[in-house]
Amino acid sequence: MEQPTCILEKLRQFVIHDALPTVYYIPDFISEDEETYLLQQVYKSPKTKWTQLSGRRLQNWGGLPQPKGMLAERIPDWLQTYCEKISSLGAFSGKMANHVLVNEYKQGEGIMPHEDGPLYHPTVTTISLGSHTLLDFYKPVSSMEGDALQTEENRYLFSLLVKPRSLLILQDEMYQRLLHGIQACAQDTLTDKVVNLSAAGALPGEILIRDTRVSLTIRHVPKVIKTKLVLGRK
């Protein structure tokens, strides 16, 4: 798999060293005005853009990633701005982000542990809007270990606190080996298992009540099917 290599040097200060390689957590990546604007755009999108899943709903922008390639669709300007901003940080090894998933989690909703898989360049970047959440990381199920040890609880490693307006970038082992998920709960008690507490300006023991969170997951899909534009007379 392609290795991400060229994140800008100025982002090094945002690496979370108590996680596995590599996590960048950038607080206040966007302003409150940008957050308000982005939320307005998300909720102004046509109702048909939403897909309801169990435990969250989502909007898919840019096309549907498929093993044979993604039939690319135009990304609206309000998202394209952030695709360009994040790509210019070197997040996708010089490539331009071309896919955005908008997830909405109401209080008490979450997402099962999963990996993002091989259809994407192995970097995931996420802007959080509206509320914090805890993103939990797990070892994958291993054929080398006995079944008794392979519960979700036993595979849990640590969490990251993602506050509204932050940008999170996951690469390398964090992307390629670990699973990530969000517990479906209404509040979080911060412990020393949250490995970016000081970077996120939080303290162990704090209790944070969740509200509705919208995340923009911005990625690069390398395999794109070029559409032939047929210009014919009617």
Ligand SMILES: O=C(O)CCC(=O)C(=O)O
């Ligand atoms: O909302 C998030 O931060 C995580 C989203 C996610 O893991 C996904 O859409 O695959």
